[in-house]
Amino acid sequence: MNFGNKNIWITGAASGMGRALAVGLSAYNVQLIISDRDEAGLHETTLLLAGSAPQARILVLDMGKSADILDAVDQVLAEFKTIHALYQFAGISQRSLVIETPLENERRIMEINFFGVITLAKAILPSMIASGGGQMAVTSSIVGKFGFPYRSSYSASKHAIHGYFESLRAENSKYNIRVSILIPGRVQTNISKFALDKQGNEYGKMDPGQANGITSEKAAKQILIGLKRERKEIHVGGKELLMLQIRRFVPALYYKLATRIKPV
Numbered sequence: 734m735n736f737g738n739k740n741i742w743i744t745g746a747a748s749g750m751g752r753a754l755a756v757g758l759s760a761y762n763v764q765l766i767i768s769d770r771d772e773a774g775l776h777e778t779t780l781l782l783a784g785s786a787p788q789a790r791i792l793v794l795d796m797g798k799s800a801d802i803l804d805a806v807d808q809v810l811a812e813f814k815t816i817h818a819l820y821q822f823a824g825i826s827q828r829s830l831v832i833e834t835p836l837e838n839e840r841r842i843m844e845i846n847f848f849g850v851i852t853l854a855k856a857i858l859p860s861m862i863a864s865g866g867g868q869m870a871v872t873s874s875i876v877g878k879f880g881f882p883y884r885s886s887y888s889a890s891k892h893a894i895h896g897y898f899e900s901l902r903a904e905n906s907k908y909n910i911r912v913s914i915l916i917p918g919r920v921q922t923n924i925s926k927f928a929l930d931k932q933g934n935e936y937g938k939m940d941p942g943q944a945n946g947i948t949s950e951k952a953a954k955q956i957l958i959g960l961k962r963e964r965k966e967i968h969v970g971g972k973e974l975l976m977l978q979i980r981r982f983v984p985a986l987y988y989k990l991a992t993r994i995k996p997v
């Protein structure tokens with residue numbers, strides 16, 4: 734992927750990895766469309782963009798509201814004609830056990846992390862195909878590759894991303910649609926602070942594991958390299974990524990380790 738002169742839409746761009754990637758991409762000659770539910774955070778993001786970047790277009794968008802997503806796509810396509818790349822980061826996490834999590838929390842997580850993501854991708858896809866192709870990146874997680882305590886619906890929503898976007902890739906690679914699935918381990922962001930607890934409230938704390946993770950800036954560098962190379966999976970993080978190999982090659986060890994995770 735050559736980023737120059739491309740229209741690139743990033744969701745979840747008001748903080749964390751989405752913001753850091755927007756900042757990283759602003760060093761290229763790109764037109765950014767940055768969306769998030771957090772308007773103030775989006776304005777803060779624009780202050781961090783490289784001086785030479787064209788003004789980013791801010792779009793306040795709640796990924797839990799499909800009708801709003803479709804309206805936003807109409808608006809963006811009317812304004813920019815083509816989206817060359819769509820990088821989706823918006824998402825929420827979970828900090829509660831299966832036994833205590835009400836179904837409404839599980840539906841909310843699926844609505845944002847899965848249905849919101851596919852609604853946006855599906856709405857952009859025909860225009861991407863019509864313009865000769867494009868790149869899509871969606872953010873899974875290492876727990877999109879294995880289950881993890883206190884993350885049941887979150888993990889399920891990320892597993893669903895793999896099934897969906899591998900299928901989307903298989904169907905559309907002939908139209909030059911390139912799909913990258915981002916698989917972060919632990920990155921120091923607000924993701925655990927805004928995770929849903931068993932009451933559906935914000936968990937409000939940064940997990941110790943996450944606090945020891947790589948920075949968003951380092952994550953964005955890894956992501957940029959992977960996107961440039963159009964990697965089908967982009968692993969993002971530090972030594973915790975070893976769990977991916979353990980799950981794949983020594984599943985018995987993973988089963989044992991997974992039951993020993995301490996309550997957060």
Ligand SMILES: NC(=O)c1ccc[n+]([C@@H]2O[C@H](COP(=O)([O-])OP(=O)(O)OC[C@H]3O[C@@H](n4cnc5c(N)ncnc54)[C@H](OP(=O)(O)O)[C@@H]3O)[C@@H](O)[C@H]2O)c1
Pocket residue numbers: 744745746747748749750751768769770771774794795796797822823824825826845872873874875916917918919920921922923924925927943946
């Ligand atoms: N950090 C990690 O260790 C880690 C690991 C694996 C996967 N991930 C994934 O990476 C992605 C980016 O997260 P991050 O770590 O960079 O955390 P983050 O800083 O919390 O970024 C997530 C962004 O998504 C926004 N968002 C949440 N719900 C939304 C909604 N309904 N509509 C629109 N925007 C919404 C958040 O806005 P608010 O600030 O208003 O909540 C926030 O700006 C997520 O999909 C996450 O699941 C993160």
